[in-house]
Amino acid sequence: MDLIEIKDHKSTVRHIIHLLHNLFIGFHKSTFFCFFLFLSLFRKCFLPDTVPRTSRRSCNDNYRTIFTQHKDYLKKQVENIRERVLNPDSQKPHGSIDTTLYITEGEYKAVDVEHGVAQVEVRGSEDTQINYNDIFNPLPGQNGPIRAVLTKGAPGIGKTVLVQRFISDWADGKANQDIDVVILLPLRLLNRIKREISLQQLLSQLYPSLQEWVNSVKLEDYQILFIFFALDECNLPLNFEQNRKLSDISQKASVDTLVTSLIMGSLVPNARIWITSRHVASDQIPPEVIDKVTEVRGFTDVQKEEYFKRHISDEGLAERIISHIKASRSIQAMCRLPVFCWIAATVLQQMEFSDEIPTTLTEMFIHFLLIQTTSRHKYQGDNKSAKQDTLEAQKHNILKLAELAFKQLNEGNLMFSHNDLKQCGLDKTEALVYSGLCTATLKGQAAIFGEMYTFVQITIQEFLAALYIFVSYVKEDTEALRPLLMKKSSMQKIPRKHPSLEELLRCAVNSALESKSGHLDLFVRFLHGMAMESNQKVLRVLLACQQDNPRYISNPDCLKRAAQNLKDIKRKDISPDRWINLLYCLVEIHDTTVHQEVQAFMHSETGALKRLKPAHCSALASTLMMAAMPMDEFDLKKYKTSDEGRRRLVPAVRSCKKALLADCRLTAKSCEIVASALKAPRSLLRELDMSHNNMQDSGVKHLSSGLRNSNCKLETLRLSACGITGKGCELLASALTANPAHLKELDLSSNHLKEAQLRTLQSIKENPESALEILR
Template sequence: PSSPGNQSTCLLEVSLATPKKDPQETYRDYVRRKFRLMEDRNARLGECVNLSHRYTRLLLVKEHSNPMRAQQQLLDTGREHARTVGHQTSPIKIETLFEPDEERPEPPRTVVMQGAAGIGKSMLAHKVMLDWADRKLFQGRFDYLFYINCRELNQSAAERSMRDLISSCWPEPCAPPRELVRVPERLLFIIDGFDELKPSFHDPQGPWCLCWEEKRPTELLLSSLIRKKLLPELSLLITTRPTALEKLHRLLEHPRHVEILGFSEAERKEYFYKYFQDAEQAGHVFNYVRDNEPLFTMCFVPLVCWVVCTCLQQQLEGGGLLRQTSRTTTEVYMLYLLSLMQPKPGTPQLQPPPNQRGLCSLAADGLWNQKILFEEQDLRRHGLHGADVSAFLNMNIFQKDINCERYYSFIHLSFQEFFAAMYYLLDEGERGAGPEQDVHRLLAEYEFSERSFLALTIRFLFGLLNEETRSHLEKSLCWKVSPHIKTRLLQWIQSKAQSAGSTLQQGSLEFFSCLYEIQEEEFIQQALSHFQVIVVSNIASKMEHMVSSFCLKNCRSAQVLHLYGATYSADREDRARCSAGTHTLLVQLPERTVLLDTYSEHLASALCTNPNLIELALYRNALGSRGVKLLCQGLRHPNCKLQNLRLKRCGVSSSACEDLSAALIANKNLTRLDLSGNGIGLPGMTLLCEGLRHPRCRLQMIQLRKCQLESGACQELASVLSTNPHLVELDLTGNALEDLGLRFLCQGLRHPACRLRTLWLFGIDLNKMTHSRLAALRATKPYLDIGC
C-alpha cells in the first residue's frame, strides 16, 4: 500500500500534468448549460426549446419620465407608433444599456428595465446571460454576470453574505475566487423580478451591509446592494413591473430607465414563424390572427403571443379549423384555460380537477400577501391535496419551482392574478379558506390606479363578468358565479362619480381598460351614465385608442370629452409663440401611423347617439384623412348637437378639409372649431372657406395656429370675413402670412359685413407699414381686439 507521502506526491504530479481550467471559462460553460434550453410552459416531459431559436428581439426605449407616471399596460400594444411621432423617447439596444450618451456622459451603474406583465422581462434577462456566456454581449465591459431571481430570494430566511450570494451562482461547491470582488466595476448583477419581492424587502430595518463577507438578513443584503452601500462600483440590471417602480425608485440614485415595449408588428410575425416551424402553417396562422385586429394588437405582449400560438397549435393538432375570436386579454386567458381542458390527440380525456375553488382562494391569498411561491402547507390550508396538485401540474396551470421542488407557483404571475379574479366571482358560500375581503374592499384598495398591484386582477374581474365568459365558467368548470357582483361594481362606480363631481379624469384610461374587458354595451352605458365630463390623458397606443373609443361610443350622458395623445403637451404648446420670421413645417403622418378606422367610427357613433355631447377635443390623435372623413359623418348626422370641436395636431390634411367644409354646412350647432397644428396649407384653406362662406354655416370661432398658411390663404379668409356674419374670432398665430397676407386680410376686415371682434396674429414678422394698417383698423373698429 502507498504511504500518505506517496499519495501526496501522486496528487501533485496529476495537478501539474493537468492545468487548472480558467474559472471564467468554467463559469461560462455553466451559464450556457443553465440558460441555453428553456422549457415551454406547456411542454411534455423532457421537451425543451433552444432559447436562441425561440427568442425574438424586443422593442426597448429609454424613458425619461418620473416613475410615478409609469403605467402597467398589459394591453400596451402598438405604442411604437406614438413613440415615433412624439420623439419623447428614443430606442436603445441591449448592447448599449451601460454606455454613456448625450444626456449621461458617465456610464450608468444601474439600469432599471420596466415592463408590463408578460412583456418578456425574464426571458430578456436569460438571453443577456446566455449571450454574455457565448461572448456576444458585454465583452470587454464585464468579466462576470450573475443572475439573481427575486422569487427565490423570498424563500431565504437565513443570514447571508455577498460571498454566499455569489457562491449560490457558482457551478462548483468551492467559494468563488476572491479576485472577483477586487475589480467590482467588471461585475454585473441581474436582479430579475423586483416587483415579486415580499414587502419585507422594500424597507428593511437594520445596519447596512458594507463588507462582502459580512452576513446580514437577505433583505438587508439585497437592499445594501441596490442602494450601492455594498460594492458601489459594480453594475446592476434590475427588471420590474411598473407597479413596483415607486418603491424601487426610493432606493436608487440616477438610474437609467428603460421600458420594454414588447414586439413590433414585424417581430410578432417573426415570433409566429419561430413558434410554428412549418412556414406554410405559420403564415396561415399569422394571417388569421392579423385579421383579428384587437387580438393581433394584444400579441404585442409576448406572453399573450405565446398563449395565442399555443391555443391555435392545439386546434390545428386536433384537426380542427381555427375558430377563436378573442378581443380582450381575459378572453385570451380564458381560451387558454378552456384549451387545457381538451385532451391532446391520443391522450385520455382530461377531467376538471375536483378543487378548482381552492386554487382560486390560494391565488387571491397570495395576491394580498404578495406571495407567488407556495409550500405544501399553503396548498393544504386551501384544501388542495395530492390529486388536485397533480391535476393542476398536468394541466400546466401550476408548476414546481425549478430550483426547489418543495415550492409551487402558477406558470406566470398573470395567471395567478387571473385565478385571483375568479375567486371574487364565486358565490360567497363556495370560496373556501380565502381572504375575507369582498369586492368593495378590492375596489377601494385598487382605486383605478394603474400602479396598484391589483390592476391586472381587476381587469380580469371585469372581463370574467362578460355573460358569454360567465357561461363558459359555469358549463365547463361547474362554478356558480355570484349574480350580485355586477350590481356592486356599478354602485361603487356611481359613488366614485359623485365624489368626483361627475368628472372622470384621474385613472380614466385604466377605468376604460376595465370596461373594455367586459365587452357589454349595456353595462358600459350604465357605468358611464354618472359622468358629465370625461378627460382621458396619455393615450399612447393603438390599443388604448381602441379601448377609449369603444367606451365613448357607449357614453350617453357626457357633455364634454377630451382625449389627449401621449406625446402632446398642452402647456408647452399653448405657451409657445413662434419667434419672428420662423415657420415650422408640419410633416404629414404616413399612413402606417394613422389610427384604425374603428377609432373614428366609434367617435362618430358617439356624436350621433349622445344628445348631451356639446364639446369634443382631440389632441394629438393621428386621425389622418380617412379618420376625419368618418368623424365628419357623425358631425353631419341630424342628431349631432356638438358645439365645440377641437382637432389639435391630429394629422388633418388639406384633402380632409373638404369633409370638414361639408360638416360646417350641415351642422347648425357647431360654433367653435380648432384645427391648430395641422398642415392644411392653401389647398385645405380653399376647401374650408367654401364651407365658411356658405349661408348655413354658423361658426363663430376658428383657430388655425401653425397650419402652414401663407399669404394666399388670406385672400380666401378675406372673402369669408366679408360674407360670414357669425364669425367673431380668428386665430392665425404662427403662420408665415407676411405683409402681403395681412394686406389681403385687412381688406376683408374693413368690409361692412365683417363682424370679427378678436384676431390673433402672434409670431408673424410684420413691417411698419402693416402695423400702421392695423392701427388704422383699430381706430375705425374700436371693438376689434388685435393681438400681435
C-alpha cells in the same frame, strides 16, 4: 498579444517599478517624495484597477475554472425557454422561438398601464432602439461609465427573455466580456430569506461553485454584475433612507439591507447593477442612483406577424390568425406582449374560426386553460363533449391550483413551497404534470430553499386567482371570499350575507385600488370577464352549475350596474394612471360606451357631452396620450368636469408642449404625474403653469425631482400662489443648480418666501451657466 500575455506584461512592469522604488529608497526625502509622486501618477495612468485584479486572477488558475463552471451553470438555467403549450417537456433554444424585442432608452411617453394589456400601440418615434447587449453603454453625451441600469416593462413584455439572452451571450463569450461574474438575484427568491445573512454567505449558498472564490478574494478587484430580477415581485421594504450602508461583504444584515447597500453602491462599489421591473414598482428605487433607464416594449406590428409565421407551420392558418388579430383592436394591442402572442397562438391554432373566436383577454385565457388541460390527455376525436369530459376529470386539480393562485397572490407571493401546495390539497405531481400551468424552479439552489414552484407566467396566476373567487361565489362559499371582502378600506361595504355579483365586483375593485403595487389589477379585470354569460357557459363544468340556471348566469342589468359602479367610483387617493387601467374592465364586459362618448366629444365642435364624468376624463387622457401628434397646448380648465375629473386628465401633460393647469385645485399627487412628464426622455414640456393650486412644499418636491432630471427641457414655470415656503424654494434652487441650462422664466410670486431664499434664487439667475432670465 492575447489577454493573458497582456496581463503578464503589466505584471512585469509593476515589478520593475517596485524595483526602481527600492533602488531610490536612500534618496533625500524631498527627492523621494517627488519620485513617489511620479510613481503614483504613472501607476494610476498606465496601470489602473486591473493591476491587482488581473494579477490575482492570473496567479490562480482555480478561479478561471470556477468562472467557467459558474458560466456553465447559469447557461443551463437560461439556454432553454420552455413553451408550455401542448407538451410541457418540449424545449427549444431561445434564439429559435422569439423574435427581436423592441428595447428603447427611456420610458414610453404614453402611459403604459400596469399589465400592458391596454390598447396602447407601439408607434414610431424618435426613441433610440438599442441592442440588449449594449444596455451598459453610455448614452450620447453622457460622461463616465454606466453603473446602474433600470429596465422597465409590462408583465409578459419580454424582460425575462432579455435577461436570459444577455446572460447566455455573456456565458458564450459573445458580448460584455469585461464582466467577470454575473450574479442573478431573483427578488421573489430573496423574499424568502428571513434571517440575517452576509453577502458572502448569500452568494456562497446561492451559487456553491463560487464559494471558494467569494471567500478568497476582494470582490472589488473583479467586475461583477448583479441582476436584481423582477423588482415588482419584491416584498422587501427597500428602505433606502433608513437602512445602514454596508461596506463589508462578511457583515451580516437583513436581506433588505444587503439589497439597498448593493444598489446604492456602498457594498461592492464598482459592481454594475441591473434592475428589471414593472412600471408601477420601479418608483421604489431612488432616481439618483440610476444612470440609465431602458424600456422593453415588446413586439411591433411587424414583429407580431413574424412571431406567428415562425410559430405556425401552416402558412394559411398563420395568415388567418394574423387577419383575426388585426380585426380586433384589443387583441392586436395585447399581442405586443410576447407571452400573449404565445397564448394567442396556442388558442387560435386549436379553434375553428367562427363567431366564438376570443376577442377579450378573459375569453382568450379561458380557452387557453381548456386547451392546456384537455390537450395533456388522450381522448378519441376532437369534439367538445370529449374535452368537457376531460375537463371534468381534471376539475379537482384545476380548482386546487386556482385556490393556490389566489391565496399566494393575495399575500403578494409569486413563488411557493411544497408545503404551500399541500395546504391547498395538491402534491407536486398534480400541480406540475396534470395542469402544465405550474412548474418547478430553482432546483440548483435547493440547499438554501428546497424545491420551489411558480406558475409558468404571472398572468396565469392572476387568471386562476380570479377563477377561484368566481367559483367560490357560485358555490356560495362566503368563507373563501372573506379575504377579498374584508379589506381595510373605509370605502369597503362588507355584505352581511353571501354577496350579489354586483357587490362582489365592487369589493374586488376596492381591494385592487388599495394595492400600491397594482398586483390585483389584472385579477379584477379577469373577474369582470367571468361575469359574462358566454364565458360562464364555457366554464360550466368548473362552475358546477347548469347552463340554464339563471341564478348564476349574470343578466344584462347586473352588468350594467357593474359598469356604472366602475364609472362612478370616487377616490382621491388613487393615481389617474390606475383609473385608466381600471377602465379596461369595461372592455371585458363588452361596455364601450365611455370610449364611444369620448370619441364623439373629440369629434364634435359643440361637444356631445356638456360635462365630462371622471370615467370620461380617464378615457380622454388615454386617448390624448395615444394621439399620433403631441398637442401644442393642453388647457385643463377648458374641460367642463369636476375636480376629480381634472385630476384624471393630468396624465395628458405627457403628450403636450404647453400645459396650462392653473387654478384647477390640483394637489401634490398631480405634481408627481407632471414630474414624470418632465423626466421622460425627449420630454415635450416647454411651458408649465400650475399657479393657484394648493400643492405646497410636498408638491414642489415632486416637481423639483423632474426639474433636476437631465431630460427636462422646461423653459417657463409658473407657480404663483401655491403655498410654497422656504423649504420648497430650497428644493427648487437645488434642482435649478443641478440642471441650469433650460429654465428661462420662473414665477414664485404670492408665496411664503423669505429674503434668504430669494437671494439664493437671485444668485442662480446671476450664474453665467444659468439660463434664468425672468424671476418673479
